[in-house]
Every structure is written in C-alpha cells, then in structure tokens.
Amino acid sequence: MASPASTKDDAPRDGPRPAQPNPAAHTPDTEHEAAPPNPFAPPDEAEGTATARPRSLFGEILDWMLAPLLLLWPMSIAVTYLVAKAIANGPFDRALETDAYVLARQIHPVNGVATLTLPDVARDFLGSDNTDKVFYQVLGTRGELVAGAADMPLPTEDDRPPPGLVEFRDETFHGNDIRIAYTTVEFPAAPPCEDVLAHPSGALCGAASGQAASALVQIGETLDKRSALANDIIKGVILPQFVILPLAIVLVWFGLSRGLAPLTALQANLRARRPDDLSPLDALRAPPEIEPLVTSFNDLLTRLAQNIDLQKRFIADAAHQMKTPLAGLQMQAELALRQEVSPEVRHSLEQIAAGADQTARLVTQLLALARAENRLSGQVFAPVEVAHLARLAVREWVQAALAKQMDLGYEGPGEPVFVDGNPVMLREMLSNVIDNAIRYTPVNGRITVRVMAEPAKNLVHLEVEDTGPGIAPAERPKVVERFYRILGREGDGSGLGLAIVREIATMHGGTLTLDDHVYQTSPRLAGTLVRVSLPVHAPAPDLP
Numbered sequence: 001m002a003s004p005a006s007t008k009d010d011a012p013r014d015g016p017r018p019a020q021p022n023p024a025a026h027t028p029d030t031e032h033e034a035a036p037p038n039p040f041a042p043p044d045e046a047e048g049t050a051t052a053r054p055r056s057l058f059g060e061i062l063d064w065m066l067a068p069l070l071l072l073w074p075m076s077i078a079v080t081y082l083v084a085k086a087i088a089n090g091p092f093d094r095a096l097e098t099d100a101y102v103l104a105r106q107i108h109p110v111n112g113v114a115t116l117t118l119p120d121v122a123r124d125f126l127g128s129d130n131t132d133k134v135f136y137q138v139l140g141t142r143g144e145l146v147a148g149a150a151d152m153p154l155p156t157e158d159d160r161p162p163p164g165l166v167e168f169r170d171e172t173f174h175g176n177d178i179r180i181a182y183t184t185v186e187f188p189a190a191p192p193c194e195d196v197l198a199h200p201s202g203a204l205c206g207a208a209s210g211q212a213a214s215a216l217v218q219i220g221e222t223l224d225k226r227s228a229l230a231n232d233i234i235k236g237v238i239l240p241q242f243v244i245l246p247l248a249i250v251l252v253w254f255g256l257s258r259g260l261a262p263l264t265a266l267q268a269n270l271r272a273r274r275p276d277d278l279s280p281l282d283a284l285r286a287p288p289e290i291e292p293l294v295t296s297f298n299d300l301l302t303r304l305a306q307n308i309d310l311q312k313r314f315i316a317d318a319a320h321q322m323k324t325p326l327a328g329l330q331m332q333a334e335l336a337l338r339q340e341v342s343p344e345v346r347h348s349l350e351q352i353a354a355g356a357d358q359t360a361r362l363v364t365q366l367l368a369l370a371r372a373e374n375r376l377s378g379q380v381f382a383p384v385e386v387a388h389l390a391r392l393a394v395r396e397w398v399q400a401a402l403a404k405q406m407d408l409g410y411e412g413p414g415e416p417v418f419v420d421g422n423p424v425m426l427r428e429m430l431s432n433v434i435d436n437a438i439r440y441t442p443v444n445g446r447i448t449v450r451v452m453a454e455p456a457k458n459l460v461h462l463e464v465e466d467t468g469p470g471i472a473p474a475e476r477p478k479v480v481e482r483f484y485r486i487l488g489r490e491g492d493g494s495g496l497g498l499a500i501v502r503e504i505a506t507m508h509g510g511t512l513t514l515d516d517h518v519y520q521t522s523p524r525l526a527g528t529l530v531r532v533s534l535p536v537h538a539p540a541p542d543l544p
C-alpha cells in the first residue's frame with residue numbers, strides 16, 4: 001500500500017517552516033530594549049516588537065513627494081496673491097500719482113491763501129469712474145480745508161512728503177478700503193499772522209514771520225479695479241495649475257514606476273526560478289542602490305547551497321555506508337530461509353528479506369538522486385544514441401513485464417538520434433520510468449517505450465506510455481517531488497523515482513512532462529504518458 005506518511009517529509013519544504021528555537025528570542029529584556037527593532041526578524045523574534053507591516057516603497061516615495069507638493073501649493077497661491085496685488089497696484093498707483101501732481105499744480109496762493117483753481121473738466125476727471133470712487137482733499141498751510149472731502153484721513157506730520165514728491169498709503173474711508181496718493185505744495189514765506197488777521201479772508205500766515213509753509217494734497221480711490229486686476233492675474237496663474245498639478249502627479253507616478261522597474265524585474269526573476277535554483281543573481285545588472293541587497297542575498301544563497309550540499313553529501317555517504325550491511329542482511333535472511341525452520345520463523349525471515357530488499361532499493365534510489373543532483377561534479381557529456389539506449393532498457397525490463405503479462409513494446413525512428421549526455425544516468429532515468437509503468441499498470445496492460453525526434457525544435461522525446469490508472473493533473477507537480485507517493489496507490493516504492501527522472505532530465509538540459517496517454521486508447525483507464533524532452537546533439541557524429 002502506498003504510504004502517505006512519506007509525504008510528511010515534504011511538508012516543511014512547501015509549507016511554513018516549524019519554529020526553530022531562537023536564542024535571540026530568549027535574550028534578557030534589557031538586551032531587547034537596547035537593540036533597535038528589526039522589521040525583517042523571523043516571526044517568533046519579531047512578535048514582541050509588534051511592528052506594523054511596512055508600507056510599500058512606491059507609496060512611501062509617492063507620499064513624501066506629493067505631500068510637500070500639496071503643502072507648497074497653498075503657500076504658492078498666497079505668494080502669487082501678494083505678487084499679483086503688487087503688480088496690480090503699479091499702474092493704478094502711477095495714474096493716482098499723476099492725478100496728485102495735476103491737483104497740486106492747480107493750487108496757487110491768492111492773497112497768501114492756498115486756492116484751488118480747478119476747471120470743471122478737471123473736477124469731472126477727479127470724480128468717480130464706473131468702478132471706483134475717487135476722493136480728494138486739499139488742505140491749506142494751516143490745515144484749513146481748501147477743497148474736496150473734509151474728513152479724509154490725514155498722514156502724520158512726520159509722514160508728510162517733501163513738496164513735489166508723491167507718497168502712497170492705504171486707509172479706510174467711509175467703510176471702503178482706499179489707496180491714497182498725497183503730496184505737499186510749498187508756498188513762499190507767510191506774512192506775520194497779525195497782518196493776516198486784518199485780512200478779510202486771511203487764513204495763511206506763518207507762526208514766525210518769513211517761514212515757508214506747505215499745503216497738503218491728497219487723492220484717494222477705492223480698490224475695486226486693483227482687486228479685479230489682481231484677481232485676473234491670480235486666475236491666469238492658478239487655473240493652469242489645476243491642469244499642471246494632476247499632470248505632474250501622473251508624471252511622478254509614471255516616473256516612479258519606471259524607477260522601481262528594476263525591483264519588479266528582480267522580483268519576476270526570483271519568482272520564475274525553480275525552487276532548487278540557488279544560483280546567484282547578477283548583482284552587476286542591479287541598480288547601485290539595490291546592489292548591496294542583491295550581493296547580501298547572493299551570500300545567503302551561497303551559504304544555503306553549501307548547507308544543502310552538505311546535507312546531500314551526508315545522505316549519499318549514509319546511503320553508501322548502508323549498502324553493504326543491507327546486502328549482508330538480505331543474504332543472511334535468504335540463507336536462513338534455506339534451513340528447516342518453523343512457519344513463524346520462516347514468515348519473519350521472509351519479512352526481513354523483503355524489508356532488506358525494499359531498503360536496498362531505497363538506498364539505491366537515494367544514491368541515484370544524489371548523483372543526479374550533484375551537478376557541480378563537472379560532468380563531461382558525450383554523444384549518446386538514445387534509440388539504442390531505449391531498446392536496451394526495454395530488453396532489460398521485458399522479463400518484469402512478462403511476469404505481469406504485459407505487452408512491453410518499443411517504437412522508434414529508423415535512424416539513430418544523439419543527445420549529449422551521460423549514458424548511465426539516461427539509462428537510470430528510463431529504468432525509473434519503465435519501472436513505474438510496470439509497477440502501477442494492472443496485469444495485461446500495455447506499455448510502449450517511444451523515441452521520437454522533433455527536428456523543428458531540435459528535440460528528441462523519450463516517452464513511456466502505459467494503460468494504467470494515470471496520474472491526475474493535480475498530482476502531477478507533486479509526484480516529481482522527492483518522497484511523494486499518491487495516497488492509496490499500490491507498490492512499495494519510496495517516492496524518489498520521478499524526482500530522479502526530473503533531475504537527470506534537467507542536468508541534460510531537458511524537461512519532464514506528465515500527461516494522459518495520447519496515442520493509445522484504453523477503454524477503462526486514463527493511462528500515463530511520461531515524456532522527457534532532450535536537446536538533440538548537433539551535428540550528428542559519423543557512426544563507426
């Protein structure tokens with residue numbers, strides 16, 4: 001009966017590994033506190049650190065690029081607003097300045113008193129336009145109102161500009177924000193005030209006789225035109241940003257994806273590997289930033305390969321050492337069976353002989369597997385004629401097939417087909433496949449060993465097809481693993497045969513495929529087609 005127990009050994013390879021005692025996990029708390037948490041620590045060690053799963057590199061970089069960008073955006077809008085306001089103030093300030101000059105030039109001293117002689121056209125001109133209200137004010141040298149609005153805000157005495165120079169300030173007037181341009185107009189020395197008091201309209205006089213005095217001219221306007229212009233400038237600057245910003249995000253996204261492409265390629269490379277492929281990654285093809293990571297990973301692979309090699313060598317050595325005592329055990333059991341013994345002892349001896357035989361086969365299989373896996377031994381391949389090899393294998397197994405009343409046949413090409421290989425290994429491979437076919441096909445079955453060249457692909461297919469129970473598609477990837485046997489299947493094998501076949505096929509640059517039989521038709525059973533495809537040796541050497 002097939003032994004499901006044999007699959008147990010495989011479990012740790014595919015599933016999670018059992019927790020190993022970890023010295024680091026038992027270090028005193030003080031040491032734990034001192035060491036920084038390691039996010040890559042094995043699960044049992046990392047448990048205490050309760051680290052959340054690190055975020056994706058892509059998301060992290062994107063966040064760190066976009067978050068400052070989105071923070072800077074409102075700041076740039078604020079700065080744009082201030083700049084736009086300053087730009088908008090420029091032309092309107094110039095116009096206001098001109099108005100202030102024009103107004104100032106219209107102030108003349110009449111009998112020593114500042115008087116504004118403003119033509120009607122100019123008064124209209126100083127009136128409000130469609131958008132803004134304009135206010136003006138002329139104050140005489142003593143601060144008396146000469147013309148305009150009486151309650152316009154005044155500059156401080158220190159802020160008064162020298163005559164001929166216009167200055168600006170912002171004020172609030174009648175609930176409106178206004179911009180005021182103001183200047184002073186100098187008048188010649190004022191007469192003494194007592195003279196002026198005698199004057200009927202006299203208002204202009206100096207505190208001290210002969211002292212120059214100045215009149216104040218102010219013209220202000222509300223800010224609607226300026227705000228409109230500033231808003232237009234901001235709109236002109238900001239609106240395109242609503243298109244540019246999403247575009248920038250898309251470009252950053254695209255750039256990041258391109259930038260992280262080598263990591264994706266590395267991941268694809270690792271995923272595409274066979275589980276037992278421990279060859280180093282090409283660190284020189286990795287970008288400089290991840291080259292140290294690849295180099296460390298390669299170091300790990302090398303150490304792992306060395307460990308696995310050690311284990312394989314140990315198994316091979318152990319198997320080799322067991323061969324002789326097992327042969328001795330078998331021989332002794334057979335010798336003892338020739339003696340007159342009680343039926344119970346005979347039964348025990350038979351069991352011992354059968355067990356020794358089975359174990360001897362296991363040992364042989366283990367050695368074959370170790371040989372097939374040891375690809376570092378620098379195998380020198382020679383051209384091997386596989387059709388001849390297949391015929392020899394059929395001849396070797398014909399007796400076993402006849403014992404089960406089976407029809408073991410051969411189909412092959414007329415001309416020889418060569419592959420580069422090791423004839424002993426290839427023979428071992430065929431033997432395992434034919435052994436399986438005979439072992440698992442019920443009596444009266446039919447087995448065909450076939451050699452078929454496919455020149456278009458430069459391949460030769462070695463096929464063994466039987467009319468047995470077949471291997472279900474779901475089981476096919478598993479049966480090629482070591483020590484895997486299909487539950488409930490007959491036979492006392494160890495589950496190494498197809499693993500050996502796959503290793504030998506791989507070491508010859510070939511592939512192993514399992515299929516239902518395709519050429520034969522069986523009324524009852526699915527049948528199995530085991531196909532090993534090997535590259536053809538080219539050019540074919542001349543036959544001796």
Ligand SMILES: Nc1ncnc2c1ncn2[C@@H]1O[C@H](COP(=O)(O)OP(=O)(O)OP(=O)(O)O)[C@@H](O)[C@H]1O
Pocket residue numbers: 002365432436437440441466468469470471479480484485486489491492493494495496497498499528
């Ligand atoms: N031709 C076949 N028909 C049906 N089942 C097969 C066939 N070849 C292999 N199997 C199934 O695949 C399993 C694995 O085969 P494999 O040759 O690796 O191991 P085994 O025959 O059990 O042991 P070993 O060959 O090491 O003595 C077998 O146990 C059997 O169930």
Ligand SMILES: [Mg+2]
Pocket residue numbers: 432435436493496497498
């Ligand atoms: Mg087998």
